[in-house]
Amino acid sequence: MLPHPVVSGAPREQWSSRAGFVLAAVGSAVGLGNMWRFPYLTAEHGGAAFVILYVGVTLAVGLPVLLAELAIGRGAQQSPVRALVHYGGRRWRPLGLVFVAAGFLILSYYSVIAGWALRYTGIALAGGFDAGIAERFAEISEGWDAFGFHLAIMAMTVGIVAGGVRAGIERTALVLMPTLFVLVCGLAVYAATLEGGAPGYEYYLSTDFGDLWSRDVLTQAAGQTFFSLSLGMGAMLTYGSYLGRDNHLPNEALLIAGADLAVAVIAGLVVFPLIFALGLAGAVGESTVGALFITLPQAFAGMGGVGRAVGAVFFAVLVVAALTSAISLLEVVVASAMDGLGWTRRRAALGLGGAIALLGVPPAFHIGVLDLMDKLANNVLLLGGGLALAVFAGWVMADPVAEVRVGAGGVRWFFLWRTLLRFAVPALLLFVLADAVPKTLTAVAAFF
Numbered sequence: 001m002l003p004h005p006v007v008s009g010a011p012r013e014q015w016s017s018r019a020g021f022v023l024a025a026v027g028s029a030v031g032l033g034n035m036w037r038f039p040y041l042t043a044e045h046g047g048a049a050f051v052i053l054y055v056g057v058t059l060a061v062g063l064p065v066l067l068a069e070l071a072i073g074r075g076a077q078q079s080p081v082r083a084l085v086h087y088g089g090r091r092w093r094p095l096g097l098v099f100v101a102a103g104f105l106i107l108s109y110y111s112v113i114a115g116w117a118l119r120y121t122g123i124a125l126a127g128g129f130d131a132g133i134a135e136r137f138a139e140i141s142e143g144w145d146a147f148g149f150h151l152a153i154m155a156m157t158v159g160i161v162a163g164g165v166r167a168g169i170e171r172t173a174l175v176l177m178p179t180l181f182v183l184v185c186g187l188a189v190y191a192a193t194l195e196g197g198a199p200g201y202e203y204y205l206s207t208d209f210g211d212l213w214s215r216d217v218l219t220q221a222a223g224q225t226f227f228s229l230s231l232g233m234g235a236m237l238t239y240g241s242y243l244g245r246d247n248h249l250p251n252e253a254l255l256i257a258g259a260d261l262a263v264a265v266i267a268g269l270v271v272f273p274l275i276f277a278l279g280l281a282g283a284v285g286e287s288t289v290g291a292l293f294i295t296l297p298q299a300f301a302g303m304g305g306v307g308r309a310v311g312a313v314f315f316a317v318l319v320v321a322a323l324t325s326a327i328s329l330l331e332v333v334v335a336s337a338m339d340g341l342g343w344t345r346r347r348a349a350l351g352l353g354g355a356i357a358l359l360g361v362p363p364a365f366h367i368g369v370l371d372l373m374d375k376l377a378n379n380v381l382l383l384g385g386g387l388a389l390a391v392f393a394g395w396v397m398a399d400p401v402a403e404v405r406v407g408a409g410g411v412r413w414f415f416l417w418r419t420l421l422r423f424a425v426p427a428l429l430l431f432v433l434a435d436a437v438p439k440t441l442t443a444v445a446a447f448f
């Protein structure tokens with residue numbers, strides 16, 4: 001057994017069980033990305049063909065980086081900034097700080113969207129949706145309403161993170177994630193019973209390989225993999241740092257990625273039959289936000305009393321998915337302040353959560369800013385962070401394989417893993433970034 005690095009102060013918190021860790025990590029991965037962006041991207045870009053591309057990108061790029069993050073975190077027993085310094089020396093500190101900044105940025109708009117979902121849950125419970133939801137969304141999505149519900153989400157997130165790794169994060173995941181799986185599957189089964197839903201499956205999964213061979217689609221698939229698996233900003237690294245030495249990291253990574261993909265695919269099996277059964281097919285293509293927050297509620301409105309119940313369940317699922325992801329975003333920031341500045345967990349959660357709540361003002365009051373922040377995070381920060389992590393684990397760490405071997409013993413394809421990290425992952429990410437960075441910068445420039 002390798003000795004643990006010595007950490008000053010109180011002993012480091014740890015997950016109490018394997019299930020607790022896996023569910024917390026799946027909670028981080030399963031979020032708005034699964035329910036909101038994956039079904040939409042799939043429908044837009046060749047249906048089942050896109051799913052195949054996405055699985056390929058996940059196996060070749062997402063999974064190796066996920067394993068690297070878990071290994072770095074567990075090996076160093078430190079949050080991102082210190083973990084990178086632990087293995088790479090002080091010149092890697094700035095990268096860790098970029099991760100913390102990414103946590104700030106992503107959570108500040110992510111929580112605004114989660115707030116819309118919370119609001120929608122309330123609307124469904126209070127009487128259901130009606131035909132005027134498009135106008136209503138325009139009111140709800142920007143301004144004081146949006147800000148208020150963002151604050152509510154942030155308050156819950158802060159409360160849970162302040163509770164600690166076991167009593168806060170792990171306990172929440174143990175209750176909420178199984179509930180979420182059951183509800184999502186229940187919704188998919190219900191959707192399958194609807195008359196007229198069949199064209200929805202057709203729209204979602206009909207295979208068209210013609211659309212795949214563009215750099216843009218590859219960029220979107222790569223961006224989605226990183227966003228959906230919470231990679232490239234130290235979230236999985238931080239969760240890995242609360243692990244002991246006996247987890248089989250490759251198995252955990254496969255389990256997390258598999259569960260994330262399953263929920264994403266099932267979410268599409270919920271969304272599209274519902275929309276098509278109500279004859280709203282024409283309204284899907286406009287935007288991801290539109291499909292979820294306008295078209296779908298219109299479908300619920302058309303379903304009468306059942307629509308209220310189904311709508312409430314659907315948006316509650318969205319809130320749960322988003323909340324367990326928001327927790328991991330805040331944990332990156334909080335753990336860094338605890339390890340790096342010696343803050344207590346309470347102080348870090350309240351102070352930094354409060355700062356992120358304030359940073360939510362621009363995206364809450366201006367949906368264009370929210371969109372821009374999402375592009376920046378998705379296309380630049382996470383992909384760039386993933387590239388840096390692959391280089392770090394592939395070239396800088398002295399012996400990453402030794403760390404993964406702990407608890408995993410005789411697995412033989414470690415060589416493949418390191419080769420992917422060294423060559424395939426950087427090559428693909430550079431190719432994608434060369435396209436995505438200029439586009440994103442143009443979008444930023446056009447905004448101002």
Ligand code: PHE
Pocket residue numbers: 028029030031032033034106226227228229230231233235325326328329
């Ligand atoms: N994985 C989350 C989702 O799919 C988002 C997320 C990104 C969470 C990065 C943490 C870190 O919605």
